[in-house]
Amino acid sequence: MRPAAIELSDLDTLEAESIHIIREVVAEFEHPMMLFSGGKDSVLMLYLARKAFAPAPVPFPIMHVDTGHNFPEVIEFRDRTVAELALRLEVASVQEQIDAGRIKVGHPLESRNRHQTVALLEGIKNGGFDAVFGGGRRDEDKARAKERVLSFRDKFGQWDPKNQRPELWRLYNGRHQKGEHIRVFPISDWTELDVWRYLARENVDLPPIYFAHEREVVEVEGLLMAVNEFFPLPDGMEPSRQMVRYRTVGDATSTGAVESTAVDYEAVIAETAVSRITERGATRGDDRFSEAAMEDRKKEGYF
Amino acid sequence: MSQLLRIATAGSVDDGKSTLIGRLLHDTKSIFEDQLSAIEQTSVKRGDEQTDLALLTDGLRAEREQGITIDVAHRYFATPKRKFVIADTPGHIQYTRNMVTGASTASLALLLVDARKGVLEQTRRHALLSSLLRVPHLVLCVNKMDLVDYDQEIYEEIRHDFTSFAAKLEITDLDFVPISALAGDNVVERSLNMPWFDGQPLLGQLEDVHIASDRNLVDNRFPVQYVIRPQSAEHRDYRGFAGSVVGGIFKQGDEVMVLPSRKTSTIDRIDTPDGAVDQAFPPMAVTMLLEDELDISRGDMICRPTNQPSANNRFEAMICWFDETSSLRTGAPYQLKHTTKWIAAEVETLRYELNVDSLHRDLDAETLEVNDIGRVSIHTTSPLFFDEYRLNRTTGSFILADPATNLTVAAGMIIGAAGESPTGTHSVVADNITFHPSSLSREERREALGTNGATIWMTGLSGSGKSTIAAAAEHTLVGSGRNAYMLDGDNLRHGLNADLGFSESDRAENVRRVGEVARLMAESGVVAIVSLVSPFKDARDKVRAAHQAAGIPFYEVFVDTPLEECERRDPKGLYAKARAGEITDLTGVGSPYEAPVTPELTTDPDLETAVRQVLGLLS
Numbered sequence: 001m002r003p004a005a006i007e008l009s010d011l012d013t014l015e016a017e018s019i020h021i022i023r024e025v026v027a028e029f030e031h032p033m034m035l036f037s038g039g040k041d042s043v044l045m046l047y048l049a050r051k052a053f054a055p056a057p058v059p060f061p062i063m064h065v066d067t068g069h070n071f072p073e074v075i076e077f078r079d080r081t082v083a084e085l086a087l088r089l090e091v092a093s094v095q096e097q098i099d100a101g102r103i104k105v106g107h108p109l110e111s112r113n114r115h116q117t118v119a120l121l122e123g124i125k126n127g128g129f130d131a132v133f134g135g136g137r138r139d140e141d142k143a144r145a146k147e148r149v150l151s152f153r154d155k156f157g158q159w160d161p162k163n164q165r166p167e168l169w170r171l172y173n174g175r176h177q178k179g180e181h182i183r184v185f186p187i188s189d190w191t192e193l194d195v196w197r198y199l200a201r202e203n204v205d206l207p208p209i210y211f212a213h214e215r216e217v218v219e220v221e222g223l224l225m226a227v228n229e230f231f232p233l234p235d236g237m238e239p240s241r242q243m244v245r246y247r248t249v250g251d252a253t254s255t256g257a258v259e260s261t262a263v264d265y266e267a268v269i270a271e272t273a274v275s276r277i278t279e280r281g282a283t284r285g286d287d288r289f290s291e292a293a294m295e296d297r298k299k300e301g302y303f
Numbered sequence: 304m305s306q307l308l309r310i311a312t313a314g315s316v317d318d319g320k321s322t323l324i325g326r327l328l329h330d331t332k333s334i335f336e337d338q339l340s341a342i343e344q345t346s347v348k349r350g351d352e353q354t355d356l357a358l359l360t361d362g363l364r365a366e367r368e369q370g371i372t373i374d375v376a377h378r379y380f381a382t383p384k385r386k387f388v389i390a391d392t393p394g395h396i397q398y399t400r401n402m403v404t405g406a407s408t409a410s411l412a413l414l415l416v417d418a419r420k421g422v423l424e425q426t427r428r429h430a431l432l433s434s435l436l437r438v439p440h441l442v443l444c445v446n447k448m449d450l451v452d453y454d455q456e457i458y459e460e461i462r463h464d465f466t467s468f469a470a471k472l473e474i475t476d477l478d479f480v481p482i483s484a485l486a487g488d489n490v491v492e493r494s495l496n497m498p499w500f501d502g503q504p505l506l507g508q509l510e511d512v513h514i515a516s517d518r519n520l521v522d523n524r525f526p527v528q529y530v531i532r533p534q535s536a537e538h539r540d541y542r543g544f545a546g547s548v549v550g551g552i553f554k555q556g557d558e559v560m561v562l563p564s565r566k567t568s569t570i571d572r573i574d575t576p577d578g579a580v581d582q583a584f585p586p587m588a589v590t591m592l593l594e595d596e597l598d599i600s601r602g603d604m605i606c607r608p609t610n611q612p613s614a615n616n617r618f619e620a621m622i623c624w625f626d627e628t629s630s631l632r633t634g635a636p637y638q639l640k641h642t643t644k645w646i647a648a649e650v651e652t653l654r655y656e657l658n659v660d661s662l663h664r665d666l667d668a669e670t671l672e673v674n675d676i677g678r679v680s681i682h683t684t685s686p687l688f689f690d691e692y693r694l695n696r697t698t699g700s701f702i703l704a705d706p707a708t709n710l711t712v713a714a715g716m717i718i719g720a721a722g723e724s725p726t727g728t729h730s731v732v733a734d735n736i737t738f739h740p741s742s743l744s745r746e747e748r749r750e751a752l753g754t755n756g757a758t759i760w761m762t763g764l765s766g767s768g769k770s771t772i773a774a775a776a777e778h779t780l781v782g783s784g785r786n787a788y789m790l791d792g793d794n795l796r797h798g799l800n801a802d803l804g805f806s807e808s809d810r811a812e813n814v815r816r817v818g819e820v821a822r823l824m825a826e827s828g829v830v831a832i833v834s835l836v837s838p839f840k841d842a843r844d845k846v847r848a849a850h851q852a853a854g855i856p857f858y859e860v861f862v863d864t865p866l867e868e869c870e871r872r873d874p875k876g877l878y879a880k881a882r883a884g885e886i887t888d889l890t891g892v893g894s895p896y897e898a899p900v901t902p903e904l905t906t907d908p909d910l911e912t913a914v915r916q917v918l919g920l921l922s
Contacts, residue, residue, distance in 0.1 A: 006552060006584045007515050010307040010386040019588040020528070020547045027529045027601050027643070051576035052588070055541060056533035138377045145376045164374065166400055166625050168407040168714045170547075171640050171702045175709035189388055191379045 011198050014190055018045075019052040020170060021149055021186040025131050026052075026059055028174050029182070033090070033124075034133040036062040038074040038081075038207050039249035041135030044195055045187055047204050049133075050085070061088035063127070065120045067112035068095040069230045069252040077207040092116075092123030111254035121157040124181060131174065133184045139191045149188050155179040192247075193272050200265035211268065212245045212260040223256030247272075306385050308514060311409035311438060313392045313402045313429045318415045319446045323484035324378060324391060327506065330491040333380035375405050384510045395425070399659065399674035400625045402429060403714060406436035407700070410514045414443045418451045418481070422464045428659045430465075434472035434922075435621060435676070435716065437696055439517040441469075442478045442508055449483040453496040466915075470783035471662070473693075473922030476512075477915055480505050518585045519695045523551030523559075524612060525605040526642035526688075526698070531590055543574055543590035544599055546643065549697035550690070551607075553591070554582045560608040561599055562688045567608050568595040585697075602644030604688040604698075612688045612698055615720040619680050620692075621657070622650075622703070624671040626712035629705060631671040631679075637712070639683060641701040647684045648703070654678040671713075680721050692716035693922075748828055754785055756825035757921060758850055760818075762837045762899060763862030764891045765877055766869035768913070772862065772906060773834040775914045780830055780921075788824060790817055792835035805888050811842045818846030825855045830921065838890045840897040858920045861902040862913075866891050 008016065026032055034049060036042045049058050064078060082089045094112050097103045097119050105115070124132060138145045148164050150172045165173055174182045187195070199206065217224045218239045225231050227239045230252040244257035245268070262268040312320055328334045378389040390405035392398060406412060412433035416426050426443075433441055443465055451457045458481045469477055480489055481500055488494035489504040503511065528546035533539075553559075557570045573583045574590040583589045591605065599605075606612060624631055631650060639648035656668035656677040664678075671677045692699030703713040749755050759776070761769040773789050780787035792813070796803070800816055803809040814837045821831035837843050843859065850857035869891065870878040881889040888894040904920060906913035 006520065006582075007304065007306065008587065010305045010381075013307040013586060016547065016586050016588040020586075023529045023545055023588070024643070052545070053529075053531060054574075054576045055538045056531050056535075139379045142376075145378070146374050161374070165711045166404045166714070167711075168404050168702060169697065169700050170408075171700065171714075173640065173702060173704055173709070173711045175638070175704055177709070189377070189379070191381070191386075193381070194386070 011194065011201065014187075014194060015048065015051070015198070017170075017189065018048045018186040021172070021184065022049050022052045022133070024170075024172055025133070025150070025174065025182075025184050025186075029131040031127070031129045032060045032131040032133065032184075033127060033129040034058075034060060034062045035120075035135065036064055036078065036081075036089075037135075037249060038064070038078045039135065040195055040199065040206055040210060041137065041187060043081075043204060043206055044190070044199060045133060045135045046081070046085075047199075047202065048186065058085065058087060061090055061127075063090040063092055063120075063123055063129075063132075065092045065116045065123065066094060067116060067251045068093070069112055071207070071209055071246075071249065071252055073209050074207045074249055077205075090123060090127060092119040094119045097122065112251050116251075117157075124157065129181060130176065131182050131184055133186060135187060136185045137190050137192070137195075138188050147185060147188065149185055150174050151183040151185065152176065153181050153183055157181070159183075193269070196265065196269050196272050200269060203265075207249065209246045209249070209257075212243045212263045214241055215244050215257065216240070217242050217244055217257060220256075224258065225256055226252070228252065305381075305383070306514070307388065308385050308411060308509065308512070309388045309390065309409045310411050310413055310509070311390045311392065311402070311405040311433070312413045312415075313398075313405065313432075318417050319484045320391075320415050323413075323415065323444065323446065323482070323490065324389060326484050326487060326490050327387075327389075328378065328380050330487070331380045331382055331506075375401050382506070382510055387509065399428070399432065399676070400623060402432050403436060403623045406433055406438050407696075407714070409433075409436075409438045410517055411440040411442060411509065411512060412438040414441065415446050416443060416461055416465070418445050418447045418454075418457055418461065421461050422468065424660050426465070427468055430469060430474070431472060431659055431662070434474050437473075437693060437716075439514070440476045440478070440512050441474050442480065442505070442512075444484075444505060445479065445481045446484055448481045448488060448494075448497065449486045453481075453488075453494075455497070455499045458497075458500075467779070467782060470779050470785075470918065475919045475922050478502070478508055478512075480508060519550045519690075520552055520584060521550075522610055522612070522690060522695065523553055523557075523605075523607045524549045524690070524695065524698050525553060525591065526644075527599055527601055527603045527605065528643045529601060530599065541592075542596070543592050544605065545588070545590045547588045548583045548585050549642070550585060550695050551610075552582050552584045553605075555579075558608060559593070559605050560611065561597055562604040562606065562611065562614060563686065564598065564603070566595075566597050568593040568597055570594075602642075604642070606688075612690050613720045614686045614688050616683045616686045617651075617680065617721040618687070618689065619654075619678065619718040619721050620701070620715040621676060621678050621718065622671070622713045622715040624673055624675045624677075624713050626705065626710055627673045628708070628710070629712060630673075631677075631713070633670075633679075636706060637703045638706050639681070639687075639701050639703055641687050641689065642698060646687065649682050650679045650703075651682045652680045654680065678718070679715075681715070689717050691719050752828045754828050755856075756828045756830060757856040757858065758821040758825045758831045758833060758846075759858045759860055759917060759920060760821070760833045760835070760837070760843065760846065761860045761862055761917075762835065762843060762902075763864060764866060764869045764896060765836055765889065766872045766874055767862040767864035768906075768910065769834040769836075769862045771910060772860075772913045772917060773832045775910065776917045777832050779914065779918060785830060786828060787830040787832060789832045789834060790821055790824075792817065792833075792837075795820075805894075807839075811839065814839070814842040814846065818849060821846070822850055822853060822855060825850070826853060832917075836890050836896075838894065838896040840899065843899070858903040859899050860917060860920070861899045861905045863898070863905050864908070 094115050098105055103115050103118050136144050148167045216227045216239045218227055218237050224244055227233050243261055245260040246257050262271045376391045380387050392401040392405040414426055414429050445458050445461050462479050481497055482489040488496055491506045493504050525546055525548055527544045531543040531545050533541050555570050555573055560567045571594045572579050572592040633650050633653055637648050639646050655664040655666045656675055690698040699717045701715045702711050705712045761773055763769050770791055777787045777789040800813050803813050817835055821833050824831040847857050877889055880886050881892040890896045904916055906916055
């Protein structure tokens with residue numbers, strides 16, 4: 001046996017570590033649930049969960065926090081995934097919360113990213129979930145860089161960044177009281193490039209908006225916004241048809257596309273490897289407000 | 304194949320750690336433009352003179368506003384060879400727990416020293432914690448070399464200082480690099496300002512450090528994490544034990560034992576989602592299927608019948624206290640997590656508190672508070688299947704949680720089982736400590752003397768450099784307060800072996816006698832460093848067997864200097880005489896040398912590296 005044969009590559013190591021975390025949580029918690037937006041990170045997470053329990057089915061439901069401002073391609077992808085894997089899908093609807101008066105919106109087309117928190121916490125409470133898998137990665141944002149793999153939330157769903165449980169070796173402490181819950185981030189140590197390299201290697205199916213396609217867009221404050229029912233053409237602006245793709249999938253009113261000719265995985269990886277702007281900076285209007293935008297949202301209970 | 308390397312760093316802003324990390328990220332193109340412009344804005348807002356790269360790692364609002372690092376931050380960068388994960392932690396004593404956290408999963412610890420200030424208390428503390436947490440590799444960066452005119456003497460002095468301190472700790476692999484993080488010297492590119500430094504720049508060291516052997520691939524350990532039973536028609540009889548391999552190499556067809564039941568079976572198949580594999584090793588996450596239907600659940604341990612972990616409900620450990628809101632209460636109930644199980648436990652005794660700056664042991668300590676480190680004895684309600692932490696960082700580690708608050712209050716590293724364990728009817732104890740009522744046991748001797756004996760056996764041709772390495776190793780050990788003694792083959796021939804010549808049988812007897820002396824010295828707690836040509840494998844193996852039988856560590860070190868080089872050196876003129884026909888049976892010329900097949904160590908040609916390697920054997 002050659003010694004080289006008893007080593008794992010970086011991607012295989014990441015895969016093994018994530019599977020370990022997912023199994024650990026399913027073994028120790030009573031009602032785990034996985035957030036699923038149809039975005040690449042949640043697609044990866046669900047894919048790893050399938051690997052963790054194969055040949056048995058994924059032993060927990062998934063939840064989509066639905067802002068109502070969706071890309072139709074993503075919803076179609078979500079429903080197809082649920083059907084193929086025979087998953088139980090829970091939808092936490094922001095619109096329902098607005099209709100019930102629990103969320104006040106200034107304008108029907110303002111970004112609802114922040115409003116997802118209310119719907120999410122309501123969904124967690126109603127479902128009695130004690131562990132919630134999220135696809136957050138530490139390379140995404142400075143506040144997320146400080147996040148634990150198992151992250152405690154009090155009964156109001158709040159995160160206290162200054163009072164986090166130390167996390168050593170792989171000895172995760174998910175102990176909690178009733179009403180409290182734990183957020184779990186099994187792909188914490190993956191970078192955007194790792195995610196793409198792995199999805200490409202495994203040839204995982206993604207919503208088509210992740211690859212270059214022609215779309216009517218308009219440039220607003222440096223973001224390429226798709227013109228549609230959620231983003232009407234601003235006065236005096238001319239849209240143009242361009243080849244674009246999305247680096248993240250979020251609320252359609254605030255998620256921008258990037259110029260791209262990458263129609264397949266190989267090309268996306270090549271573009272990602274030389275990109276000089278973070279995926280959130282390039283595509284999320286709401287993360288550019290302040291240096292602590294994510295930290296503030298997370299403290300309130302955001303994913 | 305690209306590998307993953309986890310690095311732990313610690314330090315304050317002053318020593319340039321953030322600048323170094325910023326430099327590594329920047330030069331490997333891992334900083335994005337929008338991140339840079341965001342921290343530039345913050346720097347301007349705060350009134351900094353220049354952009355503070357520390358802002359890249361300080362992620363929380365409070366950290367940025369106060370200009371301090373509070374918590375562990377993770378940073379990522381990659382080169383074509385490796386993906387790196389940096390756990391970056393603050394260096395002050397009040398953040399000991401953060402450093403411990405960062406070091407727990409690290410393969411390499413990166414320490415920084417300001418060339419103008421030299422080795423400080425903080426440097427020593429971080430080195431101690433790295434050694435306590437068994438981080439396998441340590442690199443000391445002597446930073447700000449630009450501010451001392453790239454002076455080699457200053458670098459050498461710091462290097463010497465740190466080496467002699469490190470000799471007191473158990474550090475396996477220690478490297479040094481003189482750098483300027485600000486100017487970029489020796490970080491990514493070799494510095495033209497320090498032509499005297501012949502080592503690799505830092506990034507090259509990080510890319511090349513050999514990490515594959517850091518895992519324990521000998522002692523097979525598989526804590527069962529989850530039982531997979533699909534309950535579907537297609538997989539009706541499927542019963543798989545899912546988990547991560549944390550030690551050894553499991554192969555299909557291996558006979559295995561399950562603890563605590565001690566039932567044995569054979570591995571029928573090792574499943575991964577991508578199909579069955581022939582073998583599984585750390586850190587693979589797999590699913591094992593056994594030939595026999597055994598009752599196995601989460602928390603059980605699969606191992607080999609011939610190689611089991613200790614099973615005991617009492618053990619000794621070093622713990623670091625993490626909780627600000629409570630202090631250690633001996634006798635109080637805690638929840639202990641070890642591998643894949645939670646178990647009720649109490650700390651029976653606090654043996655001492657370790658002062659991480661002076662290494663002083665305070666035997667009168669009554670409790671441990673946040674950031675304190677101490678040695679304790681722990682009692683669990685049922686036996687734990689563990690290994691010493693130094694042998695396995697997974698099966699040797701645990702955390703304690705307070706059942707009232709659910710907080711993680713401490714982290715621990717197991718030193719070993721504590722004597723006998725009252726296990727009642729369910730005797731599963733594989734206690735590896737033998738107690739001899741008639742005489743002092745090695746453990747008792749070690750406890751009393753605070754040191755452990757061993758034999759380091761250096762073999763190689765005449766002129767290979769054995770004695771030089773042995774003398775330097777002896778010097779360092781004795782200098783650090785450890786009892787070591789060099790047994791030099793030439794010197795012994797003047798006394799103990801004066802009656803022996805160089806025939807094959809005389810040589811064998813020579814080796815036997817030196818082996819016996821070394822074993823006795825090691826037994827008494829001395830590190831015996833033998834420097835002897837000892838050309839025959841058989842004779843060396845006998846010495847090894849005698850040590851093994853007595854349970855004494857024996858390290859065969861092959862000083863592998865080529866014959867040409869030994870002959871060129873010819874310090875005793877022996878090769879010249881042999882070539883001239885004056886002596887007939889010189890090893891390598893007229894008499895064969897049988898090189899060791901699997902020595903514990905084959906030394907590096909560089910003397911300093913070789914000495915460090917030899918000392919590394921003892922840790």
